[in-house]
Each structure stands twice: as structure tokens, then as C-alpha cells.
Amino acid sequence: MTDDDSAKNTEQQPFSERYPGLEVLSAKPENAQVASRSQLESYLTPREEHYIRNHHRTPQIDEAEWEISLTGLVDEETELSIAEIKHEYATESVVHMMECSGNGRAYFEPAAAGDQWTTGAVGNAIWTGTPVREILHEYGAVTDDGFWLSIMGGEAIDDEDVFCRSIPMSKIVDDCLLAYEMNGVPMTPEHGYPVRLLVPGWFGNNSVKWVERLHVMDCMVSGEAWKSNNGRDYTKYQQSSYRIIPAQDEKPKRYSSLDVFDTHEQLLSPDEIENAYLFDQLTKSLITSPTDGDEIFTSPDNCVEITGIAWSGDDAVESVDVSVDGGDTWHDAEFIGPDLGSHSVRKFRYVWNAPQGEYTLLSRATDEKGRRQPATVSAPEEGLRGIESNRYPWNEKGYGNNAYVPLGVSITIAD
Ligand SMILES: Nc1nc2c(c(=O)[nH]1)N[C@H]1C(S)=C(S)[C@@H](COP(=O)(O)O)O[C@H]1N2
Numbered sequence: 001m002t003d004d005d006s007a008k009n010t011e012q013q014p015f016s017e018r019y020p021g022l023e024v025l026s027a028k029p030e031n032a033q034v035a036s037r038s039q040l041e042s043y044l045t046p047r048e049e050h051y052i053r054n055h056h057r058t059p060q061i062d063e064a065e066w067e068i069s070l071t072g073l074v075d076e077e078t079e080l081s082i083a084e085i086k087h088e089y090a091t092e093s094v095v096h097m098m099e100c101s102g103n104g105r106a107y108f109e110p111a112a113a114g115d116q117w118t119t120g121a122v123g124n125a126i127w128t129g130t131p132v133r134e135i136l137h138e139y140g141a142v143t144d145d146g147f148w149l150s151i152m153g154g155e156a157i158d159d160e161d162v163f164c165r166s167i168p169m170s171k172i173v174d175d176c177l178l179a180y181e182m183n184g185v186p187m188t189p190e191h192g193y194p195v196r197l198l199v200p201g202w203f204g205n206n207s208v209k210w211v212e213r214l215h216v217m218d219c220m221v222s223g224e225a226w227k228s229n230n231g232r233d234y235t236k237y238q239q240s241s242y243r244i245i246p247a248q249d250e251k252p253k254r255y256s257s258l259d260v261f262d263t264h265e266q267l268l269s270p271d272e273i274e275n276a277y278l279f280d281q282l283t284k285s286l287i288t289s290p291t292d293g294d295e296i297f298t299s300p301d302n303c304v305e306i307t308g309i310a311w312s313g314d315d316a317v318e319s320v321d322v323s324v325d326g327g328d329t330w331h332d333a334e335f336i337g338p339d340l341g342s343h344s345v346r347k348f349r350y351v352w353n354a355p356q357g358e359y360t361l362l363s364r365a366t367d368e369k370g371r372r373q374p375a376t377v378s379a380p381e382e383g384l385r386g387i388e389s390n391r392y393p394w395n396e397k398g399y400g401n402n403a404y405v406p407l408g409v410s411i412t413i414a415d
């Protein structure tokens with residue numbers, strides 16, 4: 001398929017028909033998750049089955065006319081064409097399990113506002129593009145640690161707030177891409193065509209789609225000038241959305257810069273950062289087979305193979321445990337299949353000698369720093385700011401839920 005075909009298709013077919021594997025949460029703007037867990041059994045998520053999350057609507061962009069401006073702390077401000085981005089620098093690929101920070105919001109009690117994503121706002125794809133560092137170096141940008149790159153999406157119209165994210169320069173220089181291909185084919189308009197930022201291992205909200213401007217700064221977008229810039233708020237999606245806000249806080253505390261980016265580390269040290277920012281993904285896992293409500297006949301060998309996937313942020317998944325008794329006892333699962341890099345899912349399995357009965361199956365992953373999924377989400381009255389005593393903090397916007405209990409699978413083993 002050529003770039004032109006994917007652009008044309010948008011006009012021809014409704015969104016839900018172009019993504020038949022997705023369950024639509026809202027059609028305008030387009031928000032949709034993978035319809036079933038069993039679709040996540042394959043090592044890679046097909047482009048048409050990768051969840052979609054939009055705040056506004058998908059813009060119709062002509063790649064030949066699109067330009068990205070590079071501004072701020074650079075020797076030379078410039079406009080980059082898509083042809084320059086694609087052809088004048090190195091090309092790199094990464095397998096990234098992207099998760100929307102709202103994935104699992106549906107399990108918050110009381111409910112948190114927003115689309116009620118359950119388990120399907122994830123996708124494991126091969127993303128290909130140009131390393132951002134190459135472009136920054138070409139134009140003499142300041143790329144020292146402590147600096148930030150603010151990336152702005154181009155879809156806002158009239159006085160809509162601009163989808164802008166500030167990413168620490170150390171992460172940008174390390175492995176961020178200006179991506180234009182997904183699984184070896186051009187990205188569809190909904191996934192960011194013609195070009196998106198791809199931040200490997202970080203929550204989806206960092207991977208800005210339809211990039212229009214890159215701005216090199218010594219701080220994040222913050223302060224009055226960015227809050228009202230020609231009538232538009234550039235700070236909302238950095239400073240107000242995608243923050244962990246416990247029930248007792250009216251507003252998140254805005255910081256102009258940070259030293260700690262790791263989301264889990266922020267959640268463990270709320271004295272330093274009162275409301276964590278959703279940057280790198282938390283450790284999480286999901287049983288994909290059997291599925292909830294299954295009745296399984298095990299004869300003649302009494303064996304059930306439990307399989308699933310696990311993923312984490314910048315730190316790789318180290319191990320996965322499986323419980324068949326609702327969390328009383330745990331067994332080591334084994335990894336199977338290829339290791340596609342630390343930002344990809346790992347597939348796991350546990351082979352179980354299954355007596356007749358009813359069971360709740362659970363899985364929990366641990367990352368290479370020894371950080372394990374918490375069991376449940378706390379109650380808002382507890383006021384937690386971080387992960388404590390095996391509980392994930394309830395928060396007003398329902399972000400980051402990696403608790404394992406709500407993800408359990410109930411099955412019956414029949415005669
Ligand atoms: N410009 C822009 N970029 C954006 C968004 C958006 O609304 N506008 N949504 C973000 C969020 S919250 C997520 S989870 C990912 C989803 O990417 P996908 O739709 O390709 O799955 O895009 C991110 N990039």
C-alpha cells in the first residue's frame with residue numbers, strides 16, 4: 001500500500017470498518033481498543049488492530065506539503081520536509097508495546113472520568129523512523145541532560161488546546177524516533193500519518209502524533225506564556241492531564257523541570273514530586289488464554305496451558321508469576337518465543353495440571369529493578385500518591401492502573 005492509498009481510504013470507509021478488530025469507545029474523536037484479549041496472543045499487533053486514542057480528530061494531511069518546524073535552543077531554526085526526515089538521516093526500528101495511560105481506567109471504583117478502557121488500549125508494533133538526535137545534531141540543538149524537547153501535534157483547530165508533550169532530552173537522544181512506518185507499512189492517518197514521535201517504553205501519551213513543531217527548551221512547557229499562547233493552552237497535556245492526582249488535591253502541582261523521569265520511581269517518592277507524570281510505562285501482564293468464562297475439558301491429560309503477555313517501561317520484564325487460586329499461591333511462568341527487545345512484550349506460559357473445579361487465574365510481572373505489579377487499586381479516601389502496601393493509587397483521571405487482581409480470569413475445568 002502506498003501513502004496515497006492510506007490517505008484516500010480515510011475518505012472512503014468509516015473508521016470502524018477500517019479497523020475491524022477494534023471496539024469503538026467513541027467515533028468522534030476516534031477512540032478504540034482491541035476488542036478481545038486473544039488478539040494480543042500474536043507477537044505483533046497488526047496495524048488495523050492497534051488501539052487508537054485521539055483527543056481531537058484525525059487531521060487529513062498531505063505528506064508532500066507538511067513541514068515540521070524546529071525552533072528554540074538551536075543554532076539554526078528550520079522547517080523540515082517529510083522527504084528530508086525520511087531520506088537524509090539514518091533509519092532505525094524498535095518494537096514497542098505502547099499502552100495508553102488510561103488503559104484499565106474501567107477498574108477504578110468509584111469511576112474515574114474519561115473513556116472506560118479495560119485491557120485493550122495496548123499494541124505491540126514495529127515502529128520505523130528517523131532518530132530525533134540526528135536532526136537535533138544537524139541543526140546544532142542543545143542536547144545536554146537537563147534540557148527538554150517539546151513536541152507539538154498539528155491537529156488542533158480554532159482555539160483548541162495543542163497536544164504538546166515535553167520529553168527529557170536524555171530520552172530523546174537515547175532512542176526517540178520521528179516515526180513514519182508501522183510494521184513495515186506506512187502509518188494510517190489515525191496513528192499519526194505522516195509523522196509521529198515514538199518514545200519507546202513510555203506511555204502512549206508521550207508519542208505525539210501529526211508532529212508540527214519541535215521546540216528545544218531548558219524546561220518543560222509550563223508558566224503563563226505557554227498557558228495562553230495566542231489563546232491556546234500548550235501546557236494542558238503536560239501539566240494537567242497525565243498526572244497522578246489523588247482525591248484530596250484540587251490541582252496537580254506544576255513543575256518546570258524534573259530530575260526523575262521513571263514513573264514508578266516518582267510514585268515511590270511523592271515527597272519529591274507530588275503528582276507523578278506519566279512517562280515510562282509500569283510493569284504489567286495479562287493472561288490471554290484461557291479467557292474469562294471459558295469452560296475447559298482437560299481430558300485425557302488434565303493439562304491446561306496458561307499463556308499471556310508482559311511488558312514494562314524502560315526496564316525489561318524479569319519474571320512473571322501465575323496463580324490459579326486467586327493469589328494465595330504463585331508459580332513461576334516461563335518465557336516463550338522471541339525476545340524482541342526490552343520495549344516489546346514477552347510472552348509467557350505456565351502449564352498446569354488442572355483438577356475439575358472453578359478457578360480464578362492471575363498473573364503478575366516483575367521488572368529488572370524488582371518492581372512488581374500491585375494487587376489492587378486503593379480507595380480514594382486513602383489519599384495515596386504512590387504505590388504502597390501492594391495497592392495502586394486511585395487517581396482522579398484514572399491513569400496508570402497496573403493492579404493485577406482486576407485483570408483475573410475466571411474459568412471452569414470440566415470433566
Ligand atoms: N497529536 C496528538 N498526539 C497524540 C494524541 C492526541 O490526541 N493528539 N493522543 C496520545 C495518546 S493519549 C496516546 S495513548 C497515543 C495513541 O497512539 P495511537 O492512536 O497510534 O494508538 O497517541 C498520543 N499522541
Ligand SMILES: [Mo]
Nearest residue numbers: 100101204205
Ligand atoms: Mo493515552
